Amino acid sequence: MPVIAVPALDGVPGHQLTGPGVSFGTAVRHHPHIAYEVRYCAGPGFRATGSPAPFRLDTPWGLEGLADADTVLLPGHDGFRAEPPPGVVDALRAAAGRGSRIGAIGTGTFTLAATGLLDGRRAATGRRYAAELAERHPRVEVDPEGSVMDAAPFFSAAGVLGGVDLCLRLITLDHGEAVAVETERQVFLQLHEPAEPAEPATPVAAAVGTAARGGSRLGPTIRWMEAHLDRPLTVHDLADHAGLTVRGLTRRFRTETGLPPLQYLLRARVQRAQRLLERGDEPVERIAARTGLGTPANLRHHFLHHTGTSPRTYRTAFRSLVSTLTWADGRTGEGHPAEAPWADGADPAGSDVRRRTSGRPETNGRTDS
Template sequence: MALRVAVTLLEKTSLFELAVPCAVFAGEGYELVLCATAPGGEQRAPGGLRLTAERGLDALREADLIVIPACMMDGYEPPGELLDALREAHARGARIASLCSGAFVLAAAGLLDGRPAATHWMYADELRRRYPYVQVDDRSLYVDDGSVLTSAGTAAAIDLCLHIVRGDYGTAAAAEVGRRMVVAPHREGDQTQYAPPGIPAPPSRTEGGPGLAPVLDWALARLHRPLTIGELASRAGMSTRTFGRHFAYEVGATPLKWLNQQRLARARELLETTDLPVDTVAERSGLGSGDSLRQHFHRALATTPGAYRRTFRMAGAAHPAHPAHAAQAHPAHPAHPAS
């Protein structure tokens, strides 16, 4: 059976962060249900809209994954019944994810005490003030702390939801959802949310141009090659120093870290979708030898290429059925995905 996902309708919730899990988890492998958090099944939304749901908080008792979208920050207080339902769901082992300011709901339920948690950087200080026991991370796109996952705002909500799909069904399944949604290539959770102070915006961004996207696409098509930062900078028409600054602004990581992340993602996809030997996977993904690939997998995913392939080839074969074996593979996805 498919994984059951319950998305809560909060009073005056952000429509974008509500739409993201609906778009990601409405496909194969998931059974999506919206549940109201107020009596009557109707919730107010911005712009005078009213949202209705056929289910109430009882849906949380059946869910494998509960997603809390962003809540409005103008005095919203989550209902006590919702907080009780979240505590009960967490106690029985359900995964619970919040998007953007939805972290305030999880914090109110006490589920973030002593945990690292992401939220939009604009709300980080307020989260620290209200809930001093939460280890607030105001830089990461998302944090996976096992049964509790949190994300920053807007596009980071997509990143976290695709990360969940990747953990349930593998890289190829997440990539397919990403292609359907026409989103950027996979971004790791520990990439920064916003530009560090003092780095000016690249001219192409301020002028509405494509920025570094053509260079990233060019590099993705040549991951098997020994690419250098100088080569990428030349492709962008910049000095190496300027390129590094603009790359950090647009991508939120250094060029070398981004290349390693993309090569690891390519290796994971090849292991999931082909029977190529480990040495060939390493070569085609640009990670060199089989020994080098094993080192990357051990450092980043706490597993081996062979074990990863066995887990996610099975998950891919089972898709869209309930991937119980894949859902237990959380060691492959540490709290902060490593480079």
């Protein structure tokens, strides 16, 4: 089982500490074939997380917990401008020497840069700290936007949503985009359980999208189907595209996805409707047409059956939760106001947070780096 070690240094922002557990735990919970162990490791001198709501951490692991980790994720912490606590630099260099992936979140990039491992590589931190990081570590090429930087085996990103995006990037590398997309949805929605428990969503979430990968013999047909969801597709249309009989197509769909073709098609349409609800303001009538579900009543019926909620409630819940996550109440562990996801000094009313949140809806908010 892959081990994700998260070193907790004193004053770590709580959301950066818990973000990896939420992200990787959600991937495991909604995809039975996936396994991760998220291991929290208290660093030297750790007392509690930072404000505005500090909490203590009870863990059997210290820095020795990094010794067999496949991935190390280093959040920010108080005193990030000072020399890293004793043993931290050696532990990170040893992990890199073993071939472990190392990611830094927010001001954790300062600590990772102090090891020299980022010299000559691109890296990111919170946007208001980018210039300072570049000045302190001139051999590091600092991205001013705070986007997820993939300089494998080293990764870095800004805080809050950037940290979640970094985790999703690692999940994508491990298990593909379909798993990461579904994990992202579940992390940001956390809606109530489906109204039809006899037909759980977990296997379906894993199945829809999986067969479109390159190794699947159904891949070309699945991609063609997903590009034409607005059309009234039949099982004969799918069989003709795949060059199979209807019986042969059905057998292959069940083998590769666990679903018959038309059931897979329906689930793909519902998932497309979810994405359109999340990322835009189109009316339900338009979404019903674009997904091939026809009428708003038909969309509502299938959406409720497969997600346990209505399209309107789904969209409202998504916007509300993203808005909550992009506002950090109070002040950071450094005593500064929380950083906004737009550029310093930019007008929030004109900001485009969609660029910062990997396709999530525009939401004006403040984040902590």
